[in-house]
Structure formats: structure tokens, C-alpha cells
Amino acid sequence: MLRLRLVTWDVKDTLLRLREPVGLSYAAEARSHGVQLQPEALSRAFRAAYAAQSRRFPNYGRAEGLSSRQWWLEVAMETFRLSGVREDAVLALMAENLYRDYCNAHSWELLPGASETLSCCRRRGLRMGVVSNFDNRLESILLRCGLRHHFHFVLTSEAAGVAKPDPEIFRTALRLGGALPEQAAHVGDDYSRDYRAAREAGMHSFLLHGHGRSAGPEVPPGHVLPTLSHLLALIEKG
Incomplete structure (x- = not known):
């Protein structure tokens, strides 16, 4: 685990x-x-x-x-x-x-399982943050879509001054979240910018691989999320 x-x-x-x-x-x-x-x-x-x-x-x-x-x-x-x-x-x-x-x-919709998975993570006492190659509108978008309250921090590439896949943005997130790399995991849909970059910063990572894309042979099956709802089982399995 x-x-x-x-x-x-x-x-x-x-x-x-x-x-x-x-x-x-x-x-x-x-x-x-x-x-x-x-x-x-x-x-x-x-x-x-x-x-x-x-x-x-x-x-x-x-x-x-x-x-x-x-x-x-x-x-x-x-x-x-x-x-x-x-x-x-x-x-x-x-x-x-x-x-x-x-x-x-009205321009956005939640992916299946997003709200439920975030709520479950919070109930289990996990600190959560956002690491996104996005601009400064993201705080407002998350608030209006009913997701902002789940996160201890929202770190955009605009605010950080560096964008994924540079692992420095993940190091900043670790400082904001008060965690060591081995105590943290990142969830994203892009192999290079999310999965591999987080691992280069020493974090665990999980790749959401819907949308008909292959996760690729370099991603172990235990790191792949067919849907967001699979996250908690993989965390517990370790």
C-alpha cells in the first residue's frame, strides 16, 4: 500500500x-x-x-x-x-x-468519476493540489465547476513560470503540499507531461488513458487508470 x-x-x-x-x-x-x-x-x-x-x-x-x-x-x-x-x-x-x-x-464538463474520486481522496485525508499547464483563469474555472474546494493549492504553469514536462513545476507542488516525492502521486492524461515528468521529480504517477489512446509499453499496468474511479484501488494496492 x-x-x-x-x-x-x-x-x-x-x-x-x-x-x-x-x-x-x-x-x-x-x-x-x-x-x-x-x-x-x-x-x-x-x-x-x-x-x-x-x-x-x-x-x-x-x-x-x-x-x-x-x-x-x-x-x-x-x-x-x-x-x-x-x-x-x-x-x-x-x-x-x-x-x-x-x-x-458552461464551456466545461466533468469527466466521469471526477467529483466522486476527489471526494473519496479527501475523506481519506489526502492533501490535494493541481499541477496544470493552464493560465490564471483556472482558479475561477475550478470554482465555477464545483471542484476548487477539493484542493489545497492550484499551481498553473503561468504562475510557476515553468511548464510540464519540466519537473521543476512538480518540485514546487511538493513544497506547496508539504510532501516528500515518495509521499506524493500525480494523476494526468499525458505520458510525457504528466506520467514521466512526475516520475522524474521522484513522485509516483498514474496515467489516465481513456480517449482510445494506448498507455504504451513503458507504463506498467498498475500505473494505468482506465477511468478515474480506478485510482483508489491502485493506491491501496500499492
Whole structure:
């Protein structure tokens, strides 16, 4: 049985996921301004804009003095530019609306078992925290989705100044959680950023491997979570 004191959690696609694909949300926003765009094309444009912005200004441009709000507004405007929208005033308004909408609970839904698993972990006396490559809206999103009260701390890459898979963000989490690496475990859905990075910081880790993806041969079966509800049994089994 693992002697855990702290469990840290990824958020997006681990505890929460978007209710609808980005392309659908962007297309709906465009329609409200009389602009007809195809969701599939918007999804491709978003991926391109996001990738380019991430390369140019990693971790929301924190090291370059950008705010995450500026960072995301530019991603949204570039998504629409790549889709053929040229009017600057409309671009700015649509970007602002989407930035605000993604902070609201209606844009997100809990993954199956998320609330129940978090509640069970709390009842067993585990300290919990969030370690997420997210911007400073995350506190508000967790609050509005009814999850914030589960966590002793919420550590975003924007606040930490370093992003997963850098193990330094996990070392910061360990300090915040008052735990040694061997007393802590991380739960996430990404092999590199969550599973392997936490282990490089000396922590235990579990990989949520739904969504039809393979966990890979380098992850022992005892470290794989088919659903979040499997976590407690694996912790107890050790």
C-alpha cells in the first residue's frame, strides 16, 4: 500500500473537458456576428495558430512579459484571420467573447468519476493540489465547476513560470503540499507531461488513458487508470 500524503492532478482532459470542440465554439461566435465559417476549418486554423503562438511565446509568453489574456486573444484573432476574417473590430470582439466564455462553467464538463474520486481522496485525508499547464483563469474555472474546494493549492504553469514536462513545476507542488516525492502521486492524461515528468521529480504517477489512446509499453499496468474511479484501488494496492 502506498503511503501517500499528497495527490496532484492535471485538469484538462483529466478532471474537466470542453463540452464541445473548439471549432464549434468559434463557429457559433462567428455566426453571432453574421460570419459563416466551417467548424472543421476553424479547428485546423486554431491548431495552427496555437502551435505557432506556443513556439513563439512558450507558457503564455510569461518570460516575454505578455499576459496570458494577450496571448489567448492573439491566438483567437489569428484563428479567425486564417479563416478569412479581416475586420479588426470584429476580430477583437470575437476574441474577447471567447476568452470570457472559456472561463465559464458552461464551456466545461466533468469527466466521469471526477467529483466522486476527489471526494473519496479527501475523506481519506489526502492533501490535494493541481499541477496544470493552464493560465490564471483556472482558479475561477475550478470554482465555477464545483471542484476548487477539493484542493489545497492550484499551481498553473503561468504562475510557476515553468511548464510540464519540466519537473521543476512538480518540485514546487511538493513544497506547496508539504510532501516528500515518495509521499506524493500525480494523476494526468499525458505520458510525457504528466506520467514521466512526475516520475522524474521522484513522485509516483498514474496515467489516465481513456480517449482510445494506448498507455504504451513503458507504463506498467498498475500505473494505468482506465477511468478515474480506478485510482483508489491502485493506491491501496500499492
